[in-house]
Amino acid sequence: MGPLVPDIISNEFNFMVALLVGIAFGFVLEQAGFSTTKKLVGLFYGYDFTVLKVFFTAGVTAMIGVILLAHWGLLDLEMIYVNPTFLRSALIGGLIMGAGFIIGGFCPGTSICAVATGKIDAFWFIAGSLVGIFFFMEAYPLLSNFYIADNMGNLRMDKFLGISKEWFAISLTAMAILAFYFTQKIQNNLQGIKPVYPKQRIIKYSLFAILPFAIIAFIMITPDSKQRILNKANTFENQHAAKEINADKLVVELANNYYKINLVDVRSPEKFKEYHLPLAINIPLDSMLNREWQKEFTQNYKTNVFYADDSIDTRKAYVIANNISDADTYILSESTSQFKYLILNIDPLSNTASKNEQQLHQYRTDMARIIMELDFRLKNQLQPEKKQTKKVKGGCS
Amino acid sequence: MQPKPFMNPYFAGFLLGLVLLTTIYITGRGLGASGGTKSVVAALVKTISPSHYANTNYYQQSEAEHPGSPLKSWLLFEIIGVFIGAFVSGVISDRVSLKLEKGPKVRNTTRIIAAITGGLLFGFGSQLGRGCTSGSALSGMAVMSFGGIITMLAIFGGAYMLAYFFRKLWINN
Numbered sequence: 001m002g003p004l005v006p007d008i009i010s011n012e013f014n015f016m017v018a019l020l021v022g023i024a025f026g027f028v029l030e031q032a033g034f035s036t037t038k039k040l041v042g043l044f045y046g047y048d049f050t051v052l053k054v055f056f057t058a059g060v061t062a063m064i065g066v067i068l069l070a071h072w073g074l075l076d077l078e079m080i081y082v083n084p085t086f087l088r089s090a091l092i093g094g095l096i097m098g099a100g101f102i103i104g105g106f107c108p109g110t111s112i113c114a115v116a117t118g119k120i121d122a123f124w125f126i127a128g129s130l131v132g133i134f135f136f137m138e139a140y141p142l143l144s145n146f147y148i149a150d151n152m153g154n155l156r157m158d159k160f161l162g163i164s165k166e167w168f169a170i171s172l173t174a175m176a177i178l179a180f181y182f183t184q185k186i187q188n189n190l191q192g193i194k195p196v197y198p199k200q201r202i203i204k205y206s207l208f209a210i211l212p213f214a215i216i217a218f219i220m221i222t223p224d225s226k227q228r229i230l231n232k233a234n235t236f237e238n239q240h241a242a243k244e245i246n247a248d249k250l251v252v253e254l255a256n257n258y259y260k261i262n263l264v265d266v267r268s269p270e271k272f273k274e275y276h277l278p279l280a281i282n283i284p285l286d287s288m289l290n291r292e293w294q295k296e297f298t299q300n301y302k303t304n305v306f307y308a309d310d311s312i313d314t315r316k317a318y319v320i321a322n323n324i325s326d327a328d329t330y331i332l333s334e335s336t337s338q339f340k341y342l343i344l345n346i347d348p349l350s351n352t353a354s355k356n357e358q359q360l361h362q363y364r365t366d367m368a369r370i371i372m373e374l375d376f377r378l379k380n381q382l383q384p385e386k387k388q389t390k391k392v393k394g395g396c397s
Numbered sequence: 398m399q400p401k402p403f404m405n406p407y408f409a410g411f412l413l414g415l416v417l418l419t420t421i422y423i424t425g426r427g428l429g430a431s432g433g434t435k436s437v438v439a440a441l442v443k444t445i446s447p448s449h450y451a452n453t454n455y456y457q458q459s460e461a462e463h464p465g466s467p468l469k470s471w472l473l474f475e476i477i478g479v480f481i482g483a484f485v486s487g488v489i490s491d492r493v494s495l496k497l498e499k500g501p502k503v504r505n506t507t508r509i510i511a512a513i514t515g516g517l518l519f520g521f522g523s524q525l526g527r528g529c530t531s532g533s534a535l536s537g538m539a540v541m542s543f544g545g546i547i548t549m550l551a552i553f554g555g556a557y558m559l560a561y562f563f564r565k566l567w568i569n570n
Contacts, residue, residue, distance in 0.1 A: 003425030022478020030486035032409035053406035061414025062539035085544030093526020098555020104515015109430035117487035128516025136524035140455035
């Protein structure tokens with residue numbers, strides 16, 4: 001699941017990614033015409049709205065892409081950087097940048113494209129911006145109070161407006177398309193032309209205008225990846241096929257290969273704290289799909305074994321794990337209390353017990369002792385258990 | 398050689414959106430530009446006057462973000478890429494040539510002074526506004542950042558408000 005940095009791509013390799021996406025960024029900006037002030041400034045005098053078209057199309061494309069990837073469970077929205085809002089400095093900083101734009105004819109990114117294609121004015125713009133940044137850094141002690149005023153955190157538009165992400169995406173897309181339509185009219189009026197568009201072109205552009213709305217509608221109608229997994233977990237059909245392991249088998253596995261077994265208690269943290277099986281970790285059922293836990297049961301070299309107080313919860317956990325992980329997964333046939341009763345708090349044998357019963361009893365007692373000891377040692381960072389040393393008594397004293 | 402025409406703006410915007418989306422998917426952050434320039438300034442100050450660098454609050458904040466050297470910054474690598482990408486695109490489309498672009502009635506010195514002034518304001522504003530057109534406005538829009546969209550409105554609104562007063566820099570009337 002994205003973002004791939006830092007878990008899948010290291011922070012060092014990320015510099016390489018920066019260079020590569022930078023190349024793509026610069027290439028597209030230059031192809032769009034952002035390396036010349038004629039195109040950039042045209043926006044403010046109504047003769048060329050390229051900047052608006054490129055900028056809004058890019059913003060809408062990326063925005064819809066982000067919610068679509070999140071919908072499919074490929075991107076974690078909680079992990080990505082949302083520019084923080086400091087209202088006053090955002091507004092005043094923006095206005096100063098606007099002045100810089102209309103006077104200098106560039107913005108920082110486009111000035112780099114322009115200088116790369118040999119524009120001497122862009123070179124001076126960059127020189128000026130170095131000085132401007134230097135001024136800010138030097139003046140920072142005077143500006144810091146203003147700079148950090150009105151901190152609204154990493155606020156998103158949808159939260160600010162109290163609407164869903166999808167509805168915000170629809171509104172912004174509609175605004176963009178209306179802007180495209182009317183700015184084209186303005187441009188045509190200024191240039192005094194009345195173009196007649198071929199019918200095919202009108203159809204093509206209309207289809208492209210409908211596409212983003214169709215994608216957003218798809219996102220709104222279909223359940224997202226989490227919801228799909230939960231739906232599967234809640235339907236009964238999927239609950240028959242669960243692979244089970246019984247208490248006796250589990251204890252011998254734990255005793256011999258505890259490091260290969262991921263025994264997961266899917267009950268609430270309170271119940272886990274109250275009592276849990278030896279060597280178990282706790283991942284509550286309702287937070288299994290949270291990113292912080294997923295690593296725990298998607299380790300391919302470990303076998304997951306889930307248990308809970310009732311078999312429905314255990315089976316739900318099983319379905320969820322199977323949907324997001326390739327790891328071998330089992331459920332414990334017994335509930336928490338049955339396991340405890342069978343293995344750990346075993347009743348003393350009655351006198352009439354058969355030989356088989358006696359053997360089983362002995363086996364369970366041994367295994368319980370081993371896993372309790374393992375549990376103790378692992379909790380104490382693999383220190384060997386302290387044995388009470390008794391002085392050897394003997395001799396003549 | 399005649400320069401090739403520019404790309405259809407909607408198609409270019411779509412491609413730019415995909416580049417931005419890829420960046421967010423891989424790195425969890427958006428694109429930017431002014432932050433790369435800032436690293437250069439910080440590195441220059443560190444080289445020229447290390448004691449001043451060590452005693453100034455803002456440089457130390459930036460030092461904490463980029464331990465080791467101010468040049469070890471994601472955005473600096475990215476803008477080096479931007480330079481390369483734009484150059485390649487310019488070469489392919491026959492648009493690379495040394496020239497000073499300006500409005501029809503503008504002298505060269507005026508254009509250079511305006512470019513420096515504009516750069517100065519943009520540089521200063523980008524620090525105050527925590528990002529420029531790329532890092533704050535465009536990337537902010539992609540993740541629906543309230544601050545990013547406010548900054549975007551302020552940048553374009555500010556430029557529109559002042560466009561009339563600076564029209565002689567760019568157009569005939």
